[in-house]
Amino acid sequence: MQKFERVLLVDDDNVSNFLHKAILEEMEIADKIETFFNGEDALDYLKENCAKIKSGNGKNDHLLIFLDVKMPVMTGLEFLEQFEYCSEINADNIYVVMLSSSMNKQDLETARSFNIKGYLSKPLTPEKVEELMERIDL
Numbered sequence: 001m002q003k004f005e006r007v008l009l010v011d012d013d014n015v016s017n018f019l020h021k022a023i024l025e026e027m028e029i030a031d032k033i034e035t036f037f038n039g040e041d042a043l044d045y046l047k048e049n050c051a052k053i054k055s056g057n058g059k060n061d062h063l064l065i066f067l068d069v070k071m072p073v074m075t076g077l078e079f080l081e082q083f084e085y086c087s088e089i090n091a092d093n094i095y096v097v098m099l100s101s102s103m104n105k106q107d108l109e110t111a112r113s114f115n116i117k118g119y120l121s122k123p124l125t126p127e128k129v130e131e132l133m134e135r136i137d138l
Contacts, residue, residue: 019124
């Protein structure tokens with residue numbers, strides 16, 4: 001299976017982050033898995049670490065973001081808006097997947113208007129991860 005350099009779990013729910021991180025670690029999908037409780041913190045992290053993400057080593061330099069829709073401070077949809085226009089971040093190696101319990105049609109349509117790799121319903125499962133990995137070409 002392909003492997004990412006990093007996975008970011010962006011969700012304000014501690015239980016979801018704990019369970020999803022455990023699944024991803026068990027699957028050995030990334031060298032590093034980090035959690036953030038809102039979109040603003042995740043975006044700040046990306047801006048601060050963009051040089052590392054840009055440079056990469058040509059092998060494991062890809063980043064996967066699992067992003068919740070409804071969060072305090074900055075929602076997942078607000079994150080996507082700012083992420084798309086942030087010149088400090090090279091999005092070529094970053095794959096964003098919405099992971100939410102919200103199946104609101106408006107949220108779904110808005111999310112799909114951005115360059116995301118998918119919209120998954122919680123909880124994350126190994127089967128969902130495997131299916132996603134088949135769609136992502138690293």
